[in-house]
Amino acid sequence: MTTSRFDPQTPRRHRLGRVWSALFLGAILIAILALGALLYDIIDGAFGLVAIENRVDPASLAIEGVPLEDLSKEQLTAILAQHISAGLLRRLEHDQPFEERDRASVYALVMERVVEPKIVKTWSLTASLTQRAAIEAEVAEKYPQAQLEFRAWINPTFIQTPQSSKPEIAGVRTAILGSLWTIALTLIVAFPVGVGAAIYLEEYASDTALNRVIQTNINNLAGVPSIIYGMLGLAIFVRGLEPFTSGTLLGVADPTTANGRTVLSAGLTLALLILPLIIINAQEAIKAVPASLREASYGLGATRWQTIWYHVLPNALPGILTGTILAISRAIGETAPLVVVGASAFVALDPSGPFSKFTTLPIQIYQWTTRPQDQYRNLAAAASLMLLVLLLSLNAAAILLRNRYSKK
Amino acid sequence: MLSLLNPVRTHPQVPAPVAALTSTAEMEMDDCAIETRALSVSYGDFRAVHDIQLRVQRQKITAFIGPSGCGKSTVLRVFNRMNDLIPTARVEGEVLLGGQNIYAPEVDAVEVRRRVGMVFQKPNPFPKSIYENVAWGARINGYQGNMDELVERTLRHAALWDEVKDKLQQSALALSGGQQQRLCIARAIAIEPEIVLMDEPASALDPIATLRIEELMRALAQEYTIIVVTHNMQQAARVSDYTAFFMVDDQRSGYLVEQGPTREIFTNPKDRRTEDYITGRFG
Numbered sequence: 264m265t266t267s268r269f270d271p272q273t274p275r276r277h278r279l280g281r282v283w284s285a286l287f288l289g290a291i292l293i294a295i296l297a298l299g300a301l302l303y304d305i306i307d308g309a310f311g312l313v314a315i316e317n318r319v320d321p322a323s324l325a326i327e328g329v330p331l332e333d334l335s336k337e338q339l340t341a342i343l344a345q346h347i348s349a350g351l352l353r354r355l356e357h358d359q360p361f362e363e364r365d366r367a368s369v370y371a372l373v374m375e376r377v378v379e380p381k382i383v384k385t386w387s388l389t390a391s392l393t394q395r396a397a398i399e400a401e402v403a404e405k406y407p408q409a410q411l412e413f414r415a416w417i418n419p420t421f422i423q424t425p426q427s428s429k430p431e432i433a434g435v436r437t438a439i440l441g442s443l444w445t446i447a448l449t450l451i452v453a454f455p456v457g458v459g460a461a462i463y464l465e466e467y468a469s470d471t472a473l474n475r476v477i478q479t480n481i482n483n484l485a486g487v488p489s490i491i492y493g494m495l496g497l498a499i500f501v502r503g504l505e506p507f508t509s510g511t512l513l514g515v516a517d518p519t520t521a522n523g524r525t526v527l528s529a530g531l532t533l534a535l536l537i538l539p540l541i542i543i544n545a546q547e548a549i550k551a552v553p554a555s556l557r558e559a560s561y562g563l564g565a566t567r568w569q570t571i572w573y574h575v576l577p578n579a580l581p582g583i584l585t586g587t588i589l590a591i592s593r594a595i596g597e598t599a600p601l602v603v604v605g606a607s608a609f610v611a612l613d614p615s616g617p618f619s620k621f622t623t624l625p626i627q628i629y630q631w632t633t634r635p636q637d638q639y640r641n642l643a644a645a646a647s648l649m650l651l652v653l654l655l656s657l658n659a660a661a662i663l664l665r666n667r668y669s670k671k
Numbered sequence: 672m673l674s675l676l677n678p679v680r681t682h683p684q685v686p687a688p689v690a691a692l693t694s695t696a697e698m699e700m701d702d703c704a705i706e707t708r709a710l711s712v713s714y715g716d717f718r719a720v721h722d723i724q725l726r727v728q729r730q731k732i733t734a735f736i737g738p739s740g741c742g743k744s745t746v747l748r749v750f751n752r753m754n755d756l757i758p759t760a761r762v763e764g765e766v767l768l769g770g771q772n773i774y775a776p777e778v779d780a781v782e783v784r785r786r787v788g789m790v791f792q793k794p795n796p797f798p799k800s801i802y803e804n805v806a807w808g809a810r811i812n813g814y815q816g817n818m819d820e821l822v823e824r825t826l827r828h829a830a831l832w833d834e835v836k837d838k839l840q841q842s843a844l845a846l847s848g849g850q851q852q853r854l855c856i857a858r859a860i861a862i863e864p865e866i867v868l869m870d871e872p873a874s875a876l877d878p879i880a881t882l883r884i885e886e887l888m889r890a891l892a893q894e895y896t897i898i899v900v901t902h903n904m905q906q907a908a909r910v911s912d913y914t915a916f917f918m919v920d921d922q923r924s925g926y927l928v929e930q931g932p933t934r935e936i937f938t939n940p941k942d943r944r945t946e947d948y949i950t951g952r953f954g
Contacts, residue, residue, distance in 0.1 A: 470758060555795035559855070561756060563808035563862060564785030573807070574797065 305651070308644025309416045312391040314402045314409040315431075318379035319346070331373070336366040339373050346377040375432065382431050383409055385637045416645035425611045426627070430638035435646050437610050441526065441621035442595060442653065444614045448530025449537065449594050450587075456534070457541030457590075458583060464542070465549040466571055485539035493603030496532025501604055510618030524605030527617040532604050533597060537590035544586020548579040581669035588661040595654055598625040624650040704729040704866055704896040705750055705787075710764035712745050712754060719745045720925040723764070725915055727866070732888060732897045734907035734933065737917030738948070742925025743900045746917070747868050750898065751787035752780040769865070785812055788859035792871040794851035796843035796858070801826075801835050804843045804854055808862045821861060829857035830887050849880025853887060860895065867891065869899040873906065885910045904949060908937050916945045 321331045324342055334342070340361050344352055355361075355372065364372075374380065383406050386398055391413065402411050424434030460481075468474040500508050501523035508523040508531070510516035552575050560570040606626040614621045622630075624646060631643035703726050710723040720742035727733045735743040745754070752773060754760040765772045773783045796804050805822045814821065822839070826832040831853045835846070843854055852872060859867055869888070873881035888897055888910055901907050907914055914937070915930040929942045940946045 553795075555791060555793060556797065558753065558756070558789075558791060559795045559797065559858075562751065562753065562784055562789040562791075563811070563858065564781050565808075565811050566781050569811050573811075578798065 305644050305647045307388045308641050309648050310388045310391075311414065311416075311641065312386045312395075312398055312411055313382045313414045314384045314406050314411055315380045316383050316406060316409040318381070319377055321378050324373075324377070331378075332370070336364075336369050339366065339369045342377060343369065343373050351376070380431055382638050385414075385641050416641045417648050421645055422649065425613065426609060426622070427611065428609075430636065430642055433642055435624065435627060435649055437613055438622050438624045438627035438646065439649065439653065440613050441606075441610070442623040442625075442650075444526045444617070444619070444621065445529045445533060445601075445623055446591060446595055446657070448527060448617060449533040450591065452531060452534035453537050453541055453590065454587060457538050458545050460538075460542045461545030461549055461583075462571060462576075465546050466567065466575065481539050481542050485543055488599075489536055489597055490599040490603065492532055492536040493600030495535060496528060496600060496604045500528040500531045508618075510616075515616070516618050521618070522605075524607070524620065525618045526614050526621045529601050529604050529606060529621060529623070530617070532600050533594045536597065536600060537594050540590040540593065541583075541586055544589065545579070545583045548582025548586065549575060551582060552578045577668070581665050584661060584665040584668065588658055588665070591657055591661065592654060595657065596625055596650070598623075598629055601626055602629075624653065702729040703727065705766065705768050707746070707749070708765040708767065710746070710749065710762070710766060712742070712749060712763075713761045714757065715759040718922065718924045720917075723927045725927060725930060727896060727898055728913055729896050730892060730894065731912040732892045732899060732910055733913040733915060734911035735898065735900045735915050735917060736902075736904065736907050736948075737925070737928075738919060739902075740923065740925070741917040741919040743917050744870050745925065747870055747898060747900050748789075750866065750868055751784045751789055753784075753789065755780050785862055786864055787866045787868060788862065788864035789868040790852070790855050790859050790870070790872045793875050794848055794855055796846070796851050796854050798842065798844055800840045801843050801846070801854060802839040804858050805861045808858055812862050814862075825857045825861040828860060828891070829853050830883070830890070831857055847880070849876050849883060852876060852880070852884060856884075856887060856891070860891065864895070866896040866898065869897060871900050871902060874902065881906070908933060916940075916942075916948065918944055918948075 324331045326334060326338055331339075331342075361369065384402075386394075390398065399411060402409055420432075421434045422439070423436055424432060425437045426435070427433040464474070464478060464481075468477075505523035506512040508525055508528045509518075509521040510525070510527075511518040511521050556574050556578065557570055560574045565573070601623060606622050607620050609630075610620055610622045612619075628643050628646045628650065631639040631646065706726045707723050710725070711721040712719045723746055725746070735747060737743050748754050749762060749766055750768075750773075754762060762774055766774055768783070768786065771778065797807065799807070802822055805825050806818050809818065809821055823832060823836075826835060831850065834850060835854075838845075843851065846854060852875075856867070856869075856872070872888075873884045876884065885906065888899065891897060892912070899907075899911065911933045913931065914933045916928045916936060917925050918928045919925050929936065929940060929945045931941075936945060937949060940949065946952075
């Protein structure tokens with residue numbers, strides 16, 4: 264009998280393979296668990312029971328058995344006139360005459376000025392679902408005036424109303440619009456500049472020492488902490504270019520009050536921040552265009568620019584857009600540089616242009632999480648959910664755009 | 672035109688090498704489309720080919736043969752300045768296209784490439800429609816005529832029209848490998864070059880597709896000067912009128928051993944090394 268010098272040990276080798284694959288599965292599970300915990304935490308805070316105390320019981324405002332919410336505009340106006348001071352009434356009338364207001368806005372005024380619902384305590388979604396009886400008992404004991412109701416902190420009103428100092432009626436409209444304005448300005452600046460720089464570096468720049476230094480620097484800039492970009496933005500855009508970023512140079516803002524802490528400064532700062540990301544990704548996408556395609560183009564007597572415009576860019580576009588999606592995702596979540604550049608903590612007015620004061624969703628979330636009251640934690644959770652939705656919808660739009668271009 | 676006076680040119684349809692000019696004396700009073708003088712190409716410090724003196728006959732098919740690494744493709748790419756795309760490549764000597772050195776400083780490589788088209792080893796149609804593949808080259812080169820007509824004429828010329836006339840707007844990538852390669856040939860001749868360079872045009876194709884490419888080359892040779900690099904001896908013997916044989920020396924640098932009418936090279940080579948290579952004794 265011949266003895267082999269090989270001892271294949273196949274079962275043992277397969278076993279080793281299974282151990283590794285189990286480890287990789289474990290890694291995936293940890294990742295999913297982390298993601299699940301995050302989502303749970305946000306959703307847990309964004310929904311739940313609240314105990315509401317009204318200054319005036321709405322039931323007492325009912326007229327002839329008709330509940331408050333079914334009253335006509337005239338009746339509501341009468342209630343309002345009855346319960347608030349004459350001075351306030353005159354001011355409201357001055358803001359917008361009652362004849363011109365619709366019923367919904369008068370009803371909102373009655374709720375805000377007369378009923379004045381006040382959330383005295385909130386519970387998380389988990390607690391609301393599992394300990395309903397205990398919560399009811401607690402409310403009956405501690406807040407006999409209060410009513411218990413289920414509240415989705417993220418709701419149409421939350422999205423449509425501006426920031427307010429009262430958590431019951433605070434919304435994120437200004438923050439969403441601020442985020443959208445900032446991102447739009449960021450993209451308008453960073454996309455063309457980034458793609459242009461990538462084209463130059465890949466297609467035109469020769470392999471000189473200077474170009475290698477530039478390349479290395481761009482790679483390193485992608486890793487610079489964002490707060491440092493904030494300092495840069497503060498120095499250059501907010502202070503250095505104040506006449507431009509405040510809008511006084513273009514004559515659209517009042518020079519006595521305007522300053523450089525505007526949407527424009529924020530957009531430019533974030534553009535600087537994501538520029539290296541866009542450049543690097545666009546470079547990779549351009550590099551991935553097969554040499555055979557360039558040769559085919561040059562072989563037909565195309566110039567360098569014709570080759571780039573008709574062949575390299577269309578083929579690199581899906582990759583460039585993927586990089587841009589990543590860059591937007593990063594920019595939309597940035598908080599630190601915007602704090603430095605001067606996002607306002609409290610803005611109740613919608614941004615109306617590049618020279619407006621602004622706040623963004625992450626800033627808003629940050630502000631709310633620093634407040635001690637429970638209600639703000641719920642607001643922060645709802646705003647986080649909003650930020651995720653905004654991020655996902657922007658990404659979805661970009662992915663749709665990319666798929667349209669990558670279709671052959 | 673000289674070509675009309677030359678009786679050899681009237682019967683190039685036959686797939687076998689045409690009984691062409693047989694003596695060196697006749698070669699000297701030839702009709703030269705492109706020639707090289709003391710041509711050397713280096714990539715950085717590496718000298719890829721050196722001292723190439725080559726003459727390519729107008730409206731003939733010239734085959735470049737030789738072992739791998741002997742610089743056939745390098746020389747081919749010199750003719751339309753494709754080597755310009757490689758930053759380290761350096762060309763010395765002269766390459767005369769119609770008497771004009773295409774490496775003279777005042778010559779624009781873009782202009783050279785319009786006059787000298789190229790077909791590559793792997794079919795590389797643009798990821799666009801069939802129509803656009805043919806039309807694009809003409810468009811960027813400022814073609815003024817009727818584009819539909821040009822596309823049809825070119826595709827007929829490339830023996831592809833009947834296969835694709837119903838799907839001109841479909842992606843070229845949906846065609847078979849052989850069809851893609853013929854489309855690439857159509858794309859190259861759409862801008863009416865003087866010379867068409869083919870770098871192993873059939874090496875990625877099956878025998879039937881290869882045969883069709885060879886037939887197409889024979890047909891095109893009536894109008895175009897074709898230079899083809901091939902590793903396939905039979906193909907060189909079947910399709911070409913002239914053959915240039917390259918070898919590689921001890922420094923891995925390529926050089927030209929012998930050139931002449933294909934029949935002579937294959938039946939009665941002057942150089943021992945050519946004979947050894949052709950008969951399969953090495954390489």
